[in-house]
Each structure stands twice: as C-alpha cells, then as structure tokens.
Amino acid sequence: MSHLFPTYARWEVEPDMAEGSFIVDKAGKKYLDFTSGIGVCNLGHRPEAVQTAITDQLNQFWHVSNLFEQGQQEKAAKMLADAAGLDAVFFSNSGAEANEGAIKLARKATGREKIITFNQSFHGRTFATMAATGQEKIKSGYGSMLQTFKYAEFNNIDSLKKLIDQDTAAVMLEIVQGEGGIYPANEDFLKEVQTLCKENGARLIIDEIQTGIGRSGQPFAFQHYELQPDIITAAKGLGSGLPIGAVVGKKELKDAFGPGSHGSTFGGNPLSIASALATMNCIFNESFLKEVQQKSDYLVKKLQETLQKNNHVLEIRHLGLMVGIELNGDLSGLLQELREEGLLVLTAGVNVLRLLPPLTVSKEEIDLAIHTISKILNKQTVAAI
C-alpha cells in the first residue's frame, strides 16, 4: 500500500532522468515532455546555467532566514520588478501563497474586503485561493468558503459591471485561464476591466503564475495588451523547478506590507533565488522571447493545418507556448495513448488537451509532437471519445 494520500491520479511513468525536452523512465523509455512539469521547466529539464547557479549556492549557504540582508534576493526582486514594470516584491514558496499574499495586500492597502474573480478561473488550493477559484470542483467537500469573493463571467464586461463597486478591493484574473481550459481574455475586455478598476478604486491583480516568465512570448502575458496592473503574481516557471513564488506590486503598496505584516520562513530561500536569478537571466531577453513567439506561430499553424480535417477537434486556442486543443469528448484514454507513443501532454477543463512545451523546444521536437498527436487523433478508435 502507498503511504501517500491519493490526491493525485498518477501516470504509469516513473522518471529516472530528465534533460532538455525529454524524460527517461525507470524502464529506459524516452518521452518528449510537453508538460514542462506543469508549466514549470520553461528552460527544459536541468538547464546548465540554472544548474550551475544552484550548485554554486549549495556551496555557499542553504538557509539563513529572512532576518538577514540577502543581496541575491534584492537582485532577483529588481529583475522581476523591472521585467513587470512594477516596484516591490514579496517572495513566497508557491503560486497559491503568492496569490494569498496578493489578496492580503489588496485588502490591507484598500481597507476593503470584496474581491472579484471569474468563473472557470484557477488561483490555488489554500482557503483564500480556493475561494478565489471559480470552479466548484476545487471547493467541493470543504464546507464554507471565505465569503468575500464574487464571481463574474470571463470575457463579459457587463457581468463585472454588475458586481464592482466602491467596496471592491480588487479584481483578480488570468490573462489566459490555464487550468480552466486555455481560454485567452479578449483585449477589449481586459482594457475595460482596468478602466472599471480605476473608476472604483479597486486594485487590478493579474495572476501570471502559469502565463508568466516567458510562457506567452513576453515576460508577462499582460504585456501583450499594455495593461498596468497594480499587482501581479508569479510562481511556476520562476524557479525552473525549485519552489518559489512572488507578489509583485506598485511602490504605493509598500506601506501596506510593513515589517511584521506578512512573512514566510522559506520564502525567497537562497537556493530558489539562485535558480530564479539564473532562469530570469535566460528568459527576460529580447531574442529569447522573440524565438518563443516564432515557435508558437510555427506550432499553432502546423497544428491547425494537421488537424484541420479532424472532426474531434472543436477549437485550437493559444497564447505563446500555452496551447489548448478542445476536443468533442473525454480525454483520459487519449493521454495514455499519447504516453504509449512517447509524448507527455496535459489536460485542462474537461475536454481540452493542453500543451506546455519547454520554451527551449526545437522545431524538430514540435514536428515530432504534432506527428504523434495527429497519429492518435486520426485513429478510428478515437471516434469513441
């Protein structure tokens, strides 16, 4: 019997080694990894620059606590804030904790409690972020939720207008709803959300946990639309696999997070910071991000061409290298068939195949993934989905 709580429906693959875009399992089988550890390993597995940075830090010190001055933490905060066009950073250990921090910050800074999020959103699994999440299945069985969240319809500005008022502390959203099914927000909707926030004195929080750190082809996805959020959150790709999250906000918010107001024992620990610095150094670079855009164009165009005539495919949606293929049926068997063919992919929502390749993926690897996907989707047996 397993001594783990069975919170995860596990795959039959047990990794032994991973490098670049590939994972090799204990049986020696090689898989092309289009999951990137769920949007985490944006530079592929064990990128050399990050491995070197972590190893160097391992030889200096591992943990001292946030009572100490830490130059590397300052450096990482500056790099992150500069990339986002914001000013101040709080480091956490995970995405949910970053969103918790953002929620606390918006409430404290405004003295208001109401926070508006959207149906089908995902913001995490702690009590506040579970309440923020607009999906019933995440909350089921846990009893009463924090009551200060209200849910609007994504991409429907009238729905937000009905809920937002002078008691609203913040509106929080993803630029592309990730777990919810790869639903990108419309540009007009996003601009109107920002205007409504300004008119009502509410803070705009953008959850960039899945869309950030280069995934969209910009450092952060909101930068495609020239938005000016008050707060963003990052995590997943920030540490290339070491646990780290961050709340990034405008300087006006600094007073709300004074000494003693918030904290975390491990938040911004030296190893994760070393990893984040090296990761950001590689990704927040114009030519790197341009290549992400080019790969995204190539992947999506080729997917559309290849799957054009496949009648299981309802829609292909994407921003950068975050791609969803909506299918007319259940996906569980399909994922396993793809694994048998050596390709690892994810699901999102109920019927969306989600691709999160490493941002370092090559054209040949994209070709290989598309070949495998079309082979499986074109098989007669899939007619049953």
Ligand SMILES: *Cc1c(COP(=O)(O)O)cnc(C)c1O
């Ligand atoms: C993954 C994710 C989270 C939660 O991050 P954890 O590190 O798992 O707590 C929150 N928001 C979004 C958009 C995510 O994709």
